[in-house]
Amino acid sequence: MTEEKWKTAITKIEPNKIAIRGYRVEELMGQVPFAHVVFLLLKGELPSREQGILMDAMLVSSIDHGATPPSALAARTVASGGAPLTAAVASGITAINRYHGGAIEGCMRVLLEAVERKRASGNDTTGAASEIVDEYRAAKRRIPGYGHRVHTEDPRSVRLFALADDLGMAGEYVEMAHAIRAAMTDKIGRDLPMNVDGAIATMLCEMDFPPEMSNGIFAIGRSGGLVAHVYEEQTRMRPMRRIDPVAHEYDGPPDRKLG
Amino acid sequence: MTEEKWKTAITKIEPNKIAIRGYRVEELMGQVPFAHVVFLLLKGELPSREQGILMDAMLVSSIDHGATPPSALAARTVASGGAPLTAAVASGITAINRYHGGAIEGCMRVLLEAVERKRASGNDTTGAASEIVDEYRAAKRRIPGYGHRVHTEDPRSVRLFALADDLGMAGEYVEMAHAIRAAMTDKIGRDLPMNVDGAIATMLCEMDFPPEMSNGIFAIGRSGGLVAHVYEEQTRMRPMRRIDPVAHEYDGPPDRKLG
Amino acid sequence: MTEEKWKTAITKIEPNKIAIRGYRVEELMGQVPFAHVVFLLLKGELPSREQGILMDAMLVSSIDHGATPPSALAARTVASGGAPLTAAVASGITAINRYHGGAIEGCMRVLLEAVERKRASGNDTTGAASEIVDEYRAAKRRIPGYGHRVHTEDPRSVRLFALADDLGMAGEYVEMAHAIRAAMTDKIGRDLPMNVDGAIATMLCEMDFPPEMSNGIFAIGRSGGLVAHVYEEQTRMRPMRRIDPVAHEYDGPPDRKLG
């Protein structure tokens, strides 16, 4: 019954001392923003200034998408039965999987594969993109990360790509993401802009995150929205109501701009 | 079977437009840090600069506390059975409840009650604190938010109170928190410093959050650590191992300072 | 850091030996029905023949109530995001709480209190029932376990009470359940038959189960239906569809009778 020793490289706890990946938590608090500490936790090192800004924007882009996604509906439905806030939020997070948020991981795998081929083939971005698009078409599969049911030009994607440009963070994955879009337009005759899953996938590739972590990062972001939805459900709606995924109406603050 | 209309004040979704509490998500991204957008989602308004810093520090203070809390152990145990990352994280979040994180809500209720009495009695902070301590002693109950199994002077609490001072955010709840500690030292003869739950409770009172939301805020913060733990479990440890809550060893980066 | 020893009275595991509350699992298998072993696990002793039949009927009464309850909707919604079967079922079970299934516990507490008062007052069932109904009316609260949105005479309740009569299991809790119904008819002028929650509550009282266990018993029964719903969702419906709590249609086997 020998058991290999359990090792963990995340947080060291000693009396009156908490060190996250080596940094004292009290030194991080108030100096390093939450999104940067998430980066530290997941990657082992603090982000550069540019990576930190991108990471933060990515978490904000994931924070909420209204009441219709399965995560919000599941969380509200569970809350409606009387579960405590955290248990309801947990059900929402469980709904984030292969089909809800999962396109991030799927798109990362496409981009990683495409960039690998490009490197192997002497840096021909267009060729690698074209090859991938052909293969997906032949297999009658959609490339994850492109196109959206509601948003034809997703404002979150546009913003993430613009930020990457501004920050000098647009590398070969951004290039490849554009090349695949162009190849699809060319071969399918339809322009499918990247959705937010695809844009996040591209940024995660640029920052060298493993694809297996992507749903977790999305979940960290979305946890903010889920707490808001469950709290609203618990305080505004009556228990055991029929939660219709379409019949709701926004009655929050009107459109406004940052001051 | 008449059903009142479902209204939501959180996020408005229209084609190519996503507005969180009225603000375009793409305007928030890259300009407003994640912790501030969480504040916006939960409170309906963006924080002041000072509130934003405090909110951010609070989320960082909650982000991880090693492998021993029930949330990390539950998440790792569920991952060990083969569940996907998000489902394992969800079990960890479900573990956050009355006894794990719940002292935040408990302490908020004490502080709210104490400050209400203080106001009713002509602003006698010491008197209200003394009254509360007497009542808890008579009922043989512990006041939630004071004392800790491991940390005699929790660095997270010290930092949160220092930040509140520096930011000019230390109001009557901070005052009351100190007064209760002093009353306990006086009456019990033992100095029980505030733990991190108590410190977060105090800050949430200062920022006018409802106590019912506190576990959710803690869960948002802790989601960062849980994703790191589950990913580490999935990539470093073998499935179905015995997860012993004490027999683990830290092998991450050595102590280091912000650059 | 002394820790009191963890003791468990449920199952003893030794090499090649598994004993549930003292009974070898292989002796139970094929001889004692699942519902009776659940009774053994929860109560510590095997049920009498009559208790076993009632326990089995109770679990069957809870096994499914179509696609509209929050448990089924939450489970299907989570499955729709791509979660594995067990994680989706788990979200459904989390939805069973205070408002969904919780009336069992609420009704048990009413019946336990009422019977206690009856005993204290010299066995006046009618008086105790009348008192309870008056108190709930004064507090403008509904007595849990009576009335149903859909079923005016719930066939599951009718059957459970008939079974209890046939089996000679109808004791003072059944008597009290009837007395409370009569008192309500008398005082409110409306006949509210017991719903299935109330009927299960009555039977659990007759079999001396603690109220705190009731949601768990309901969950064991409902787990059967939830697995069926999630499997159907995963195999018949496309992912990420809008799961409307009302717009579904039954296309299963037509009405039929036991052979």
Next chain:
Amino acid sequence: MTEEKWKTAITKIEPNKIAIRGYRVEELMGQVPFAHVVFLLLKGELPSREQGILMDAMLVSSIDHGATPPSALAARTVASGGAPLTAAVASGITAINRYHGGAIEGCMRVLLEAVERKRASGNDTTGAASEIVDEYRAAKRRIPGYGHRVHTEDPRSVRLFALADDLGMAGEYVEMAHAIRAAMTDKIGRDLPMNVDGAIATMLCEMDFPPEMSNGIFAIGRSGGLVAHVYEEQTRMRPMRRIDPVAHEYDGPPDRKLG
């Protein structure tokens, strides 16, 4: 936004009428045991007498395996944080996945493949078994369903196979299960008896269940044990204790026999 109609073949709900796969629930209650109704729900038809007995024995075989499996540990850990009974049970059920219970599905796939090959090759059971064992050895993979850490001869497996024999239910999957064991003994030189996962897999194949459903069936059975563990945790142990997967002691009823 056309949406195909949602159809469900599970349960029809009308006022005062609940029909499960066509049968009135009140007719099932008290006449058809819970395990048989689970079979009805999952397969669409009631089991034969023999199938019913086997299904019931299978659920009983899964009902509990003490405090050490991840499902029990996760459920108790979540309960320890203060979560309600159902939410804690749900975390336990989420722990049932690829590595915990998942060998049932894995073993079913092996048996289905092996029997298909046997049929294709003119009913040579020994040949098909030998082929499969060779392929797994070449790939250095273990065949799921054989061998156990604790039980060298699992009493649950022995009992399930004996029951299948007695009931005349031992068909070509039972034959293949034995043939694979023999081939392994022959080729590896070590006799690895089927564990309970393998035995359940064999019976599910004999009863024509889809492999994708197997974890769900295991979860229905285990829900009984999980409710018992969570209730014991909530009533016997103090919150937030260290839940050590090995340091527990059985203090329940001594060994006893059915009357």
